[in-house]
Amino acid sequence: MKFQFDSVDAFLKMGGHGAFVWASYVIVYAILIYLTLAPVLSKKTFLKQQKKLLHLQKKSPENSQ
Amino acid sequence: MANNKQERLFMNWQWFHRLGSPRWFYEKTDAWVPWLVILAWGLLLVGTVWGLGFAPMDAKQKDSYRIIYVHVPVAFISMACYYIMAIAGAVGLIWKMKLPYMVMKSAAPIGFAFTIIVLATGSIWGRPTWGTWWEWDGRMTSYLVLSFLYLGIIALQNAFQSRDTADKASAILALVGTVNIPIIYKSVDWWYTLHQPASLNLTSAPKIHISMLYPLFTMIAASYIFFTLVLILYTRAEILRRESKTQWVKDLASGVPSKGDKA
Numbered sequence: 001m002k003f004q005f006d007s008v009d010a011f012l013k014m015g016g017h018g019a020f021v022w023a024s025y026v027i028v029y030a031i032l033i034y035l036t037l038a039p040v041l042s043k044k045t046f047l048k049q050q051k052k053l054l055h056l057q058k059k060s061p062e063n064s065q
Numbered sequence: 066m067a068n069n070k071q072e073r074l075f076m077n078w079q080w081f082h083r084l085g086s087p088r089w090f091y092e093k094t095d096a097w098v099p100w101l102v103i104l105a106w107g108l109l110l111v112g113t114v115w116g117l118g119f120a121p122m123d124a125k126q127k128d129s130y131r132i133i134y135v136h137v138p139v140a141f142i143s144m145a146c147y148y149i150m151a152i153a154g155a156v157g158l159i160w161k162m163k164l165p166y167m168v169m170k171s172a173a174p175i176g177f178a179f180t181i182i183v184l185a186t187g188s189i190w191g192r193p194t195w196g197t198w199w200e201w202d203g204r205m206t207s208y209l210v211l212s213f214l215y216l217g218i219i220a221l222q223n224a225f226q227s228r229d230t231a232d233k234a235s236a237i238l239a240l241v242g243t244v245n246i247p248i249i250y251k252s253v254d255w256w257y258t259l260h261q262p263a264s265l266n267l268t269s270a271p272k273i274h275i276s277m278l279y280p281l282f283t284m285i286a287a288s289y290i291f292f293t294l295v296l297i298l299y300t301r302a303e304i305l306r307r308e309s310k311t312q313w314v315k316d317l318a319s320g321v322p323s324k325g326d327k328a
Binding site: 001002003004005011014015016017018020021023024025027028031032034035036039040042043046047050051053054055 | 102106109113117118119120121122127128129131132135136139175178181182185186189190192193276291294295298299301302305306309314315317318319320
């Protein structure tokens with residue numbers, strides 16, 4: 001198995017198709033990174049909110065059900 | 066005797082009922098997540114470097130064919146995702162379990178993101194190969210419908226005040242929409258217009274060279290593991306939102322250490 005391109009420049013240009021290939025991979029990776037991070041961040045935010053909520057309920061128990 | 070038999074029956078179905086328990090799922094998957102992250106992202110990177118730099122160039126399409134390494138695996142998984150969503154919806158409807166509905170809801174945005182990837186990379190690939198960004202050919206049109214079906218599920222989830230009604234309506238739409246999946250598969254044979262027929266199938270020898278196939282298999286495996294990971298992550302977030310009134314989620318939020326829980 002060997003690297004198919006002679007130089008970094010050839011690798012980036014891909015015989016004139018570089019823009020298409022690289023644009024595809026950028027879109028794919030952007031979406032895959034988003035899919036990995038979005039649920040983790042939303043879970044963290046939710047737990048933080050709940051923690052605050054529980055704290056407030058403890059402070060004024062008459063207002064909570 | 067009868068008691069014994071009942072007990073055995075109960076034992077046989079225990080896994081099924083446990084599988085329906087959101088808390089059990091949340092705690093069980095806690096340990097899987099880091100391993101799935103390493104495996105999915107590791108394989109994705111290996112497959113990408115292999116496909117972009119080390120797989121040989123295609124004689125006809127030149128280097129533009131390298132888009133195959135993201136287009137085809139994500140297309141596979143976007144359809145598998147639809148089946149999972151529809152099956153989860155059916156299980157929710159039939160057995161009235163909570164967890165499958167959460168899985169169904171979680172699968173929709175993931176599937177939609179995958180269809181965006183496939184439509185975008187397909188369009189970009191079409192430009193140098195067919196000379197057009199878009200054509201209303203059978204494969205592309207039926208695939209666009211898949212994208213709309215995912216959007217429909219997301220919309221239905223947000224359209225009802227009642228959680229239960231939203232879940233039931235989404236499950237029914239998901240089940241009806243499964244008709245579209247065989248149409249997508251068969252579209253390249255029924256309306257042979259622009260999109261090429263499958264290069265890979267289970268019943269015949271692959272139509273592409275083995276040295277191009279290894280990175281493709283790597284990316285297909287990576288996509289399946291990535292999908293498993295992301296579906297688990299979305300479902301875990303959904304479990305916490307829907308179970309926020311339960312004691313175990315309250316403990317989790319306030320940082321009370323209980324068995325197997327981690328924030």
